Amino acid sequence: EVTKDWNGADQVAIRSPRGASVRVCLHGGQVVSWKNDRGEELLFTSSKAIFKPPKATRGGIPICFPQFGNCGTLEQHGFARNKIWTIDEEAPPLNYGDNNNKASVDLLLKPSEDDLKCWPHCFELRLRVSLSMDGDLSLISRVRNVNGKPFSFAFAYHTYLSVSDISEVRIEGLETLDYLDNLSQRERFTEQGDAITFESEVDRVYVGSPGVIAVLDHEKKRTFIIRKEGLPDIVVWNPWEKKSKTMADFGDDEYKQMLCVDAAAVERAITLKPGEEWTGKLELSAVPSTNCSDH
Ligand code: BG6
Numbered sequence: 001e002v003t004k005d006w007n008g009a010d011q012v013a014i015r016s017p018r019g020a021s022v023r024v025c026l027h028g029g030q031v032v033s034w035k036n037d038r039g040e041e042l043l044f045t046s047s048k049a050i051f052k053p054p055k056a057t058r059g060g061i062p063i064c065f066p067q068f069g070n071c072g073t074l075e076q077h078g079f080a081r082n083k084i085w086t087i088d089e090e091a092p093p094l095n096y097g098d099n100n101n102k103a104s105v106d107l108l109l110k111p112s113e114d115d116l117k118c119w120p121h122c123f124e125l126r127l128r129v130s131l132s133m134d135g136d137l138s139l140i141s142r143v144r145n146v147n148g149k150p151f152s153f154a155f156a157y158h159t160y161l162s163v164s165d166i167s168e169v170r171i172e173g174l175e176t177l178d179y180l181d182n183l184s185q186r187e188r189f190t191e192q193g194d195a196i197t198f199e200s201e202v203d204r205v206y207v208g209s210p211g212v213i214a215v216l217d218h219e220k221k222r223t224f225i226i227r228k229e230g231l232p233d234i235v236v237w238n239p240w241e242k243k244s245k246t247m248a249d250f251g252d253d254e255y256k257q258m259l260c261v262d263a264a265a266v267e268r269a270i271t272l273k274p275g276e277e278w279t280g281k282l283e284l285s286a287v288p289s290t291n292c293s294d295h
Pocket residue numbers: 069076077158182203204235237260
């Protein structure tokens with residue numbers, strides 16, 4: 001099912017037979033909605049979000065590539081989230097059916113002449129967004145070097161999770177890890193506490209994190225399970241009160257309803273030789289908290 005969004009930019013929607021859904025925008029290759037089979041939205045989008053190029057929408061899952069943050073010569077978080085992607089017609093269609101419990105859409109980004117001026121590396125960035133019969137969301141990105149020489153890049157799935165109250169949320173799986181603190185020039189610290197909880201602005205890159213982490217929303221009795229491959233780091237971001245007020249496309253109190261937890265490759269750049277390809281995978285499930293002991 002391919003639909004047009006309210007501002008003319010193409011969106012693709014996938015709906016599972018049980019009623020879960022995902023919507024992906026060709027602007028940015030950005031997932032802008034993910035709903036469970038009860039129709040509950042699981043990703044945060046700001047009420048002040050601007051749904052028009054050239055800036056990424058505040059919410060959903062913007063793709064940060066080939067740079068993360070402002071450590072580099074490119075615009076903040078790289079250009080991929082601000083570009084119009086195309087549907088990758090060469091990718092095999094994947095629909096629910098015999099032996100297949102997923103439906104997918106495949107998007108493609110290649111550099112424009114302008115992109116090559118600021119980042120002179122020929123690449124193909126492919127994104128497969130899949131929704132399983134159970135409503136799990138998976139994003140698989142592949143970057144291929146179609147250049148004559150090696151290049152390096154950073155990558156992040158900048159995932160805005162929707163939470164009921166940030167003060168009631170905790171992350172499990174990052175205890176005792178080292179993190180780079182973006183609030184103090186990426187100084188390195190070691191996490192001391194138990195699960196991570198929130199009472200002020202947080203902007204950290206947890207390095208070398210495990211393949212599975214959990215975000216527990218106590219009030220909503222929901223747990224997000226985040227599984228990742230090829231992405232060693234986890235970025236955790238909440239702007240809190242003061243920074244929220246400086247962001248034009250973000251409501252003053254909206255920091256209470258969101259938490260960004262990004263599967264990412266930030267600390268060490270990924271380097272591809274000519275002809276090489278890298279794959280980075282994110283899988284998200286949202287499960288009732290009472291069933292969490294299995295995960
Ligand atoms: C986070 C960064 O991932 O993204 C923050 O660590 C940044 O420093 C935030 O403020 C939002 O970035 P942007 O460009 O979408 O406003």
